[in-house]
Amino acid sequence: MDKNLIKIFQKAVFCPESSLSENIFNAISIKEKRNNNIKIWVYSVTGIFSLLGFFVLIRQLVSDFYSSGFYDYLSLMFSNSKAVYFWKEIILSMIESLPMTNLILSLSLVFLFVLSLRYMARNIRTRHKLLIA
Secondary structure, eight states: OHHHHHHHHHHOOOOOOTTHHHHHHHHHHHHHHHHHHHHHHHHHHHHHHHHHHHHHHHHHHHHHHHHHTHHHHHHHHHHOGGGGGGHHHHHHHHHHHSOHHHHHHHHHHHHHHHHHHHHHHHHHHHHHHHHHO
């Protein structure tokens, strides 16, 4: 019986449907295009919101710089010739008067904007390659 099965399996030839692989490839490419479009929209919305948040934080950062006395220490350092003797204390006072929270937040929003712009450009390039293929 085993010899008969071996002969039957040797004679059998696997013939897949002619359009099956093409249908699978089309379904994969459609899903890739859809995922790529979703990524482009997510990165562009993230970039827009980070840019808007950056402009709001810049206004707050400028007002915090004026209210913190940073510019007073800076002008004291350059206007008074005897301030050279106390340069360490003046620099430490300048560092203490910096609005660090807003500064860190605004720099992180700039980083987020640049990162989302980079990923969006990469996905647009991939989308262009998918449209050509």
